[in-house]
Amino acid sequence: MFNKTNALSRSRRQRPLARNAKKREQSNKIPTPQSDSKSGLRVIPLGGNEEVGRNMTLFEYGGDIIILDMGLQFPEEDMPGIDYIIPNINYLKGKEKRIRGVILSHGHLDHIGAAPILLRNLGYPPVIGRDMTIAMVKKKMEDFQKGSAQHLKTMRVKSASDKIRLGKFGVEFFEVEHSIMDAVGVIIKTPDGTVIHPGDWTMEKNPASGKLVTYNHLSKLPGPRILMLESLGAIVTNPSRTTEEEMYRNLEKLISEAAGKIIIGTFSSQIRRIGYILEYAEKIGKKVALDGYSMKMNVEIAKELGYIKMHKETFISVSEIQKYPENRIIIVCTGAQGEVNAVLSRIITDNHKHIRIKKNDTVIFSSSVIPGNERTIQRLKDNLYRKCDNVIHSDIMDVHTSGHCSAQDIQEMLRQVRPHFFLPVYANHYMLKEAEKLAVRIGFLKNNIFVLDNGNILEVQKGKAKILPKKVDTSYVMVDGLGVGDIGQVVLRDRQVLSADGMFVITVLLDSKTKEVVGNIQITSRGFIYVKDNFDLVNETKRRVQKAIKETTSRNTSAERKFIEDNIREVVGKFLFQKTERRPMVLPVVIEV
């Protein structure tokens, strides 16, 4: 709720709304509807531990449950070998029949990527979304398991003015701007409160579409209004960030003036931008080859739905590029993050079947750097600059804009929607706290802001909101190959140890009666030292093992195998550390014969 004095003194931009603070405060008094549910409206963000609620959010009311999004998260650096992480749905076990629907805000992987597994595990509840989103989920399901898309039950959202009912929930929609077609904001109505959730969003002052999206109409929704707001941008305070308009002008200039062929590396998720480039290419008579599975798939879907309009002659296959003059070719591809086997990397390392880079080509990185990929991308650029004189990236020219909001946008959204409760979500905790500060700075009362963690339960009832003391299970569910949730902390820790200093296996045969070593002790080592260069160390280790066994068994002739193994592990671990200051994983295998 807006606080009068703060709003007046702190708001940087004196908007008409802020000047009329008295009136606004009255109209923003939190309504206290009579609840018809014992526990009111409950909101539960789920997912990994970092970006709160980004992958999945649960809403409960009067026994009914609806789900917003089913996304995946990419693994952290300390999760070697893990493919991705999906939301933990332990809380929903036994409640499957109460799930009235799964609403999908848009088709990006962090919002739909876990759907193939989670829909299956929840018995295929109905899925609600716009055409592009539904089409992408179907594709993902088929990729995951052939034939599984036939289980999908869908309710199509034909326009943002659609209204649907899911059990005790009324669900409505609103337009938002994001980097993919058919992204949609969601309104969830219950007698105890109305949740307003734009999903991923940005606010373009100068959108390429020419259509300015505003949110003032949401302030008319019945209260208490609970705004759940993606707040990744809370720390993006640079007021001079690139507009979509500027970015497109730069891209058009580069594309039209290029002397050689053009290679544009971007995310396959930037499907609106890719569509724009394709249509511009057609306008100036260039041919476009797409490369990268996800990119081709996304463009295919967008074309089928009529979201990208162009002649089929404009598209060529990468195998056909030799047929055209170099300066009529545009290649749009994946791999701008330096992913080892992605298209751009293969082009740069001369491992691409059809594409060779030349000095006068133009290579454009139309993407941001995902945190953690910085050094890989630096290396990619190094190699690229060796082969090409015209490499363009954001350090040099504005050829990318974020599909996400800025700090100013967050404040603007709050001013327009005028919620009673503010829940910053979809970002790391520290960014959510910064979003809280942004709201307080324009007069929002701190008491009405809730910074949740994944698994927290916010209960809204009779005009009051509170975080319940109990939390829902959000322990990581990691997917590795075919295994879902079977990799735990023990296995991960072992992988970390193995990666740091390798392993050292010692195989010993013992006479089961005399407990004396039979034959040679065998050493098998990987990732520790190069054994062939270290015979002395290996032989000395064998002697120490022999001695350790002798000492153990002479003291205690009935010594158990496990006891002998533990002893070997300790002696060898110490010895190797002393000699090398490395700590390989030591694995003794003692077999009695």
Next chain:
Amino acid sequence: MFNKTNALSRSRRQRPLARNAKKREQSNKIPTPQSDSKSGLRVIPLGGNEEVGRNMTLFEYGGDIIILDMGLQFPEEDMPGIDYIIPNINYLKGKEKRIRGVILSHGHLDHIGAAPILLRNLGYPPVIGRDMTIAMVKKKMEDFQKGSAQHLKTMRVKSASDKIRLGKFGVEFFEVEHSIMDAVGVIIKTPDGTVIHPGDWTMEKNPASGKLVTYNHLSKLPGPRILMLESLGAIVTNPSRTTEEEMYRNLEKLISEAAGKIIIGTFSSQIRRIGYILEYAEKIGKKVALDGYSMKMNVEIAKELGYIKMHKETFISVSEIQKYPENRIIIVCTGAQGEVNAVLSRIITDNHKHIRIKKNDTVIFSSSVIPGNERTIQRLKDNLYRKCDNVIHSDIMDVHTSGHCSAQDIQEMLRQVRPHFFLPVYANHYMLKEAEKLAVRIGFLKNNIFVLDNGNILEVQKGKAKILPKKVDTSYVMVDGLGVGDIGQVVLRDRQVLSADGMFVITVLLDSKTKEVVGNIQITSRGFIYVKDNFDLVNETKRRVQKAIKETTSRNTSAERKFIEDNIREVVGKFLFQKTERRPMVLPVVIEV
């Protein structure tokens, strides 16, 4: 060399120098001195493959060699377990007697960190540097090997006006600005050319010291002048970056106004800034506790040399902080990059013996994010925001400035020094290419710019410069524990495989005559699956191993052990992938009894 027309048309800032391009061009004609050396002056940057010449540069003239810096590099993400990388000195083998001296530009690890190993391996050639630098090398040597500093032969640079002779080289110095005291620029004079090398540098328009450093006087040095210039800043084009002055005002405000204690996380290498904070703390009557080994060491050295002036009562130990009111305490510590066992991490996770964070404390990250550490730092901030209401970092306020140059600084330096040849160094290849573009944009001729790789040999003779076709060995020399250079690509690749999917050891005893399996097949697995939850998989694997052995030995009763092992590896690898889509390292150990 400046090119008249380009200089006039392209220079953004019309400086007097640029307006007088005609005159300048004449004065910048490359002189063609008569060489008295068969091969002229040779310049060879060494080190890892990324930041060219940052860790070490060799200069050769008439059989004499001098070395600039002996630094280390931290490992890449694909080098698990490696501690650091040092320059490869294979090229110097057999040439040790020709080394006339090792000049150290300043005391940061990427410039002196490899000295303990390399000085030893080269027979302790004389080391030339200013006091702080020499003191830090001594400390590093003692840390590495007790007593080794006694071998150090030093020549002290007392002031920037010192001139020394090292064999056929004349060596002089000039003042530069950097984040550590006693950083010094180096001038290397030979009959064939004069190298000007500031080392790491920045250009402060408003230095805290009040002393503006300029480089115009270097343009008077005899030609051809070869400017080797740190060009990390070539992609730093934001003209409004924070000045030192602004940063210090912000820090002072935070420190003087804090309600609770202040914790400042920064790099121990930021020793000038730490000194400034200490002196300011004393001025306003606060006490300072330092924490972190390297930080304490650096401050100790700077104090001993008189570079930080303060009463000893201002310093307190972290164990004493309870004795003072919270708002009189400043803690300056390491760990702002999220290093697991560094001070800041221990404070945040409540694992620090003496320091507990309270809500009204102020925590300041006065550091940049090292590429690759982004996600770790995000997590650190998340945890910090949970415990403290006042966390300040660069996203929020300017509390850090880089000790390195910007794109504008590079152009300004070129204008002041007016070199005949320009060698951008100390950065990734793509940044060096951008530095080249910056130079061309203000009229420098592309032919006189040389973007070298590590190991390239640039030869300057009779007014001409060229890169020789042969390269010097720069393969990585990795340090892991006590091992220097003993980890190669095979061991690293094994570590990567082990980290991704773990390992799977199969131990089988075979009757040496019948070749039949004796006893139980043993499976030992780590980092792959949790064996106790996967008995079926393990048992099925054992059956397959049994079958594979039978098939191998029945066909060929004299089958060699290696052949049997290879067969097991293939069968088990395939089976496990089919069942799990994971590829653990499969290690069969077959023992005949």
